[in-house]
Amino acid sequence: MEVADPMIAEPEAPTPGVQPLDIQRVRRDFPILRQMVRGKPLVFLDNAASTQKPEAVLQAMDGCMRTCYANVHRGIYRMAERTTTAYEGVRETVRRFLGAARSEEIVFTAGTTESINLVARSWGRSELEAGDRILITEMEHHANIVPWQMVCAQTGATLDVAPIDDDGVLQLDELGKLLTPRTRLVAMAHVSNVLGTVNPVREVAEMAHEVGALVLLDGAQAVQHLPVDVQDLGCDFYTFSAHKIYGPTGVGVLWARHELLEAMPPWQGGGDMIRSVTFEKTDYAPPPHRFEAGTPHIVGVLGLGAALDYITELGIAAIQAHEADLLAYASARIGELDEEVNGVRIVGNAPEKAGVLALDIEGVHPHDVATVLDRDGICVRAGHHCAQPLMHRLGLTATSRAAFGLYNTREEVDALVAGLRRVREMFQP
Amino acid sequence: MNDLTDLYQEIILDHNRKPRNFGELPGANRTAKGDNPLCGDRLQVQLQVREGRITGIAFEGQGCAISTASASLMTEAVRGRTVEEAERLFHLVRNLFTRDDPPDPATLDDLGKIQALAGVREYPMRVKCATLAWHTLHTALAEPGSTVSTESGTS
Numbered sequence: 212m213e214v215a216d217p218m219i220a221e222p223e224a225p226t227p228g229v230q231p232l233d234i235q236r237v238r239r240d241f242p243i244l245r246q247m248v249r250g251k252p253l254v255f256l257d258n259a260a261s262t263q264k265p266e267a268v269l270q271a272m273d274g275c276m277r278t279c280y281a282n283v284h285r286g287i288y289r290m291a292e293r294t295t296t297a298y299e300g301v302r303e304t305v306r307r308f309l310g311a312a313r314s315e316e317i318v319f320t321a322g323t324t325e326s327i328n329l330v331a332r333s334w335g336r337s338e339l340e341a342g343d344r345i346l347i348t349e350m351e352h353h354a355n356i357v358p359w360q361m362v363c364a365q366t367g368a369t370l371d372v373a374p375i376d377d378d379g380v381l382q383l384d385e386l387g388k389l390l391t392p393r394t395r396l397v398a399m400a401h402v403s404n405v406l407g408t409v410n411p412v413r414e415v416a417e418m419a420h421e422v423g424a425l426v427l428l429d430g431a432q433a434v435q436h437l438p439v440d441v442q443d444l445g446c447d448f449y450t451f452s453a454h455k456i457y458g459p460t461g462v463g464v465l466w467a468r469h470e471l472l473e474a475m476p477p478w479q480g481g482g483d484m485i486r487s488v489t490f491e492k493t494d495y496a497p498p499p500h501r502f503e504a505g506t507p508h509i510v511g512v513l514g515l516g517a518a519l520d521y522i523t524e525l526g527i528a529a530i531q532a533h534e535a536d537l538l539a540y541a542s543a544r545i546g547e548l549d550e551e552v553n554g555v556r557i558v559g560n561a562p563e564k565a566g567v568l569a570l571d572i573e574g575v576h577p578h579d580v581a582t583v584l585d586r587d588g589i590c591v592r593a594g595h596h597c598a599q600p601l602m603h604r605l606g607l608t609a610t611s612r613a614a615f616g617l618y619n620t621r622e623e624v625d626a627l628v629a630g631l632r633r634v635r636e637m638f639q640p
Numbered sequence: 641m642n643d644l645t646d647l648y649q650e651i652i653l654d655h656n657r658k659p660r661n662f663g664e665l666p667g668a669n670r671t672a673k674g675d676n677p678l679c680g681d682r683l684q685v686q687l688q689v690r691e692g693r694i695t696g697i698a699f700e701g702q703g704c705a706i707s708t709a710s711a712s713l714m715t716e717a718v719r720g721r722t723v724e725e726a727e728r729l730f731h732l733v734r735n736l737f738t739r740d741d742p743p744d745p746a747t748l749d750d751l752g753k754i755q756a757l758a759g760v761r762e763y764p765m766r767v768k769c770a771t772l773a774w775h776t777l778h779t780a781l782a783e784p785g786s787t788v789s790t791e792s793g794t795s
Contacts, residue, residue: 575705576679576681576703576704577704578706578766578769579648579705582763583648594679602680608679608680608702609679638653638656639657640657
């Protein structure tokens with residue numbers, strides 16, 4: 212997001228056909244945002260770590276437990292059937308949200324991390340052998356590194372890492388060189404949780420498929436910021452977490468093409484994932500239930516459904532436009548601040564970015580930045596953001612990160628910039 | 641403790657800006673490393689101990705203002721003290737940073753300038769920053785050569 216003249220960072224012109232967000236109305240949907248912190252309004256900018264929950268999500272979850280709750284896929288009685296219908300209805304909601312072909316392609320998990328581990332354990336352990344290669348990128352979250360290291364250790368496969376440039380842009384030509392006939396999978400972030408970089412996943416999918424590799428996308432930082440259509444992206448696996456898209460913790464999604472899921476063995480055994488069981492032999496249920504052993508997070512799944520309905524009603528395009536405006540405005544204001552006080556730098560300057568702003572203030576540790584901002588009620592993340600190899604690549608131990616959500620405002624960006632100015636004043640080099 | 645200046649007192653900012661006894665210690669005979677993986681803070685404490693007395697101390701590393709200032713103040717506080725005195729101070733400091741009750745007035749003289757860091761109590765997430773140097777000192781005295789981590793104890 213480039214702004215030629217920061218002084219004229221006017222609100223972005225509304226995208227034709229997109230109803231802009233009524234931000235004050237939106238903010239009223241989130242009860243938590245009404246509170247004050249040490250006498251100042253809460254400014255929640257840690258949305259890449261987790262997001263706050265709208266009333267619709269709270270009501271869906273509370274309402275389920277108060278009025279219509281039973282275990283799913285088991286009971287004959289009416290309330291069990293209604294709970295099952297609601298639970299399975301969310302599968303259809305997710306299918307529509309991701310543009311998937313069939314609702315059987317939607318597997319509910321505990322979150323992105325579990326979704327990736329499911330693929331690593333089930334697909335990885337059954338498909339990979341010594342000499343095979345898995346390709347990831349330098350900007351991955353630990354959740355998209357460690358499961359692959361584990362499966363490599365178990366199968367004798369090798370992990371390759373595609374580099375980024377100093378702006379945080381994936382080097383596509385270098386990635387191309389690492390794609391070999393032995394590359395079985397490319398696993399990468401759709402959007403970087405540190406740099407905000409929106410990766411050219413469609414191009415990567417084409418390149419990967421040319422050598423016969425599958426593509427897994429970590430969508431944990433993408434689905435809340437931009438429209439996702441898995442068929443259009445051409446990927447094979449897509450993963451995301453409910454809690455980063457205004458839903459509850461403990462729930463996530465794995466989408467995979469049906470023929471892949473059909474061929475994949477279960478990764479956990481238990482109730483609900485079987486067709487028939489004798490002591491001699493068990494027939495597994497078809498996907499998606501094959502991968503959902505045990506009682507699922509019923510209430511959480513209903514919360515996820517309500518969150519996706521909420522996002523869909525506001526319009527992901529409207530959210531995207533709003534966050535693009537915040538990012539442009541914040542980048543311009545921080546640029547101004549840097550000109551004035553020096554040493555305030557944005558880490559990650561890819562031309563295509565989602566609303567994630569990693570900051571490096573020269574000579575000031577991010578934890579000091581976060582503590583000073585916290586005193587003004589401003590919540591930012593400070594640390595390595597579960598991406599230590601990326602920090603190492605960037606020559607940093609940590610950054611401070613402000614990540615925008617649909618409820619953030621330009622006034623909150625102003626509060627952030629004022630806070631950063633205070634940091635600079637306190638910690639003179 | 642309502643103002644940020646209670647945490648970032650001028651003395652803290654000064655020791656962060658100009659850490660004392662920072663660098664290598666020639667002739668060191670005790671050393672330990674401290675690691676706070678959550679922050680990425682890492683430091684090394686080197687000591688010269690002669691006949692039970694700390695005759696020299698220096699630290700190196702990188703960390704936040706709280707951890708740097710704490711390490712710097714620590715080097716000033718323990719230099720010239722006996723190992724036993726330094727260990728006693730370690731326990732006093734740990735109480736200062738973590739206990740809810742005010743420190744025993746009898747110990748205030750011993751704590752000296754370190755009292756400036758007492759504000760860290762109000763920031764539970766930052767206590768480890770303030771104690772890292774002290775745990776590293778303790779390790780250098782008790783188990784020289786090892787690394788202490790805020791997340792896993794001595795390794």
